[in-house]
Amino acid sequence: MSQGRSGAEQRLVTPGMAIGPLTGMRVGSGAMSHNDEIIATKVGWVREINGTISVDPINSPYLPRSGDLVIGTVAEVRNNLWFLNINGSFQGLLPMSLAPWKVEFGQARQHMDVGDSALARVQEVDECHNVVLTMKGVGLRRLSQGAVVEVPVNHIDRIRGENNANLDRMKNISDCRIIVGENGRVWIDGDDNNISWTREALAIAKQHGHKSNFDSMMKKHEKTFTKQGDA
């Protein structure tokens, strides 16, 4: 989302600001048409691809989509289902039938209690924004160790990098297991020192993820780890 912002034509816009004429252009996300003009609806960078003008927002709320990998925290437990906070407008519902365990009616709390974190996938989002989650799938599980860090949803792509290059490099350097959820939550597991270093890297992403010099800042941070390791 925030990638590909190099180039002189990149400009930051705010809600209501005219981006360009409507004639011959399609209106993309983060923009709308008004009186033959395309105006921005969010603070972000203007992007024009194949005749579509859109705004890459710097900050925006998480809107769940079917198939998203998310890290949720159990907010409520019923006899046969869990409600998970997935950093969206609405809690995600995880029914007993989509849990990875065989759960007896009334025994849901024994498998996952309020405050526990879990890696899940969005199964379905209906037109009323109700979210159904599933934990049936490879790697989907309760997260019983490690740390969860929140980052802006719009910086996820930059944290991953092209073909996950940034994320892979971060994993190699820190020797941590890292899972990036689409909902702006990152799970880290490893040695305490390595987790601390990865947290610092994610703090940089949180603060500077929208800037063009983000990659160079991350590279600078990577060097600090090497020095610590050598020392």
Next chain:
Amino acid sequence: MGGYGDIQLLRDDGLRLDGRKLDESRPVSIQAGILPAADGSAMVTHGLNVAVAAVYGPMEAHPRKIQRQDRAVIDVRYNMAPFSTSDRIRPGYNRRSREISKVTAEALESAVLVERFPRSKIRVEIEILAAEAGTRCAGITAASVALADAGIPMRDMVVGVASGKIEDTVVLDLDKAEDNYGQADLPVGILPNTGEIAFLQMDGDLSPEEFDLAMEYNFKAAKEIHEIMVDALKARYDGGDN
């Protein structure tokens, strides 16, 4: 809006008591993203007014009876801190804060694309830390910047401005003395890019000609404040990108 007594609000040289011209606003400064815990926030200093706004959400609307199936509701809470004026204000909700919360919510609803978030609630907290007339306008301006900072989609940002009448003369942006002893006050919420009016209140009497002049002053001030709002958002996000 007393409008009584023989208090002089205009000097012999035609300027106002604080030296401003008739169509001159008090100095405005805006800072975006000042509260790390909020999804979006802003602080507006307008003259001696200081307003802080924080935005949370969109989130599931509670209680369920306030939910709208086709759009989000904007839940505004405007509050003046007990230390914001020279006389201590009794903490808590009162008739005035309830009214300002309502008109602010309605003004913001006309700018926010509420239809994008059905059944949701966007919570806007406005806290007035220092008050010197015009706090509802400062609050609306702060709330608009905070909403933009939170990434809530909007058609435009609402700018709160006010004009009024003192000694039978229309002036822009009343200060405390002018508000207390003047003849009229006209706070307006303006969408500067489209030129639409999101809210309008009038306290006191203005003739049609005076009203037109007051609105002309308001639109002029709204353009100036809007530029400061844009600069504040750019300063928050544009740093180090050039």
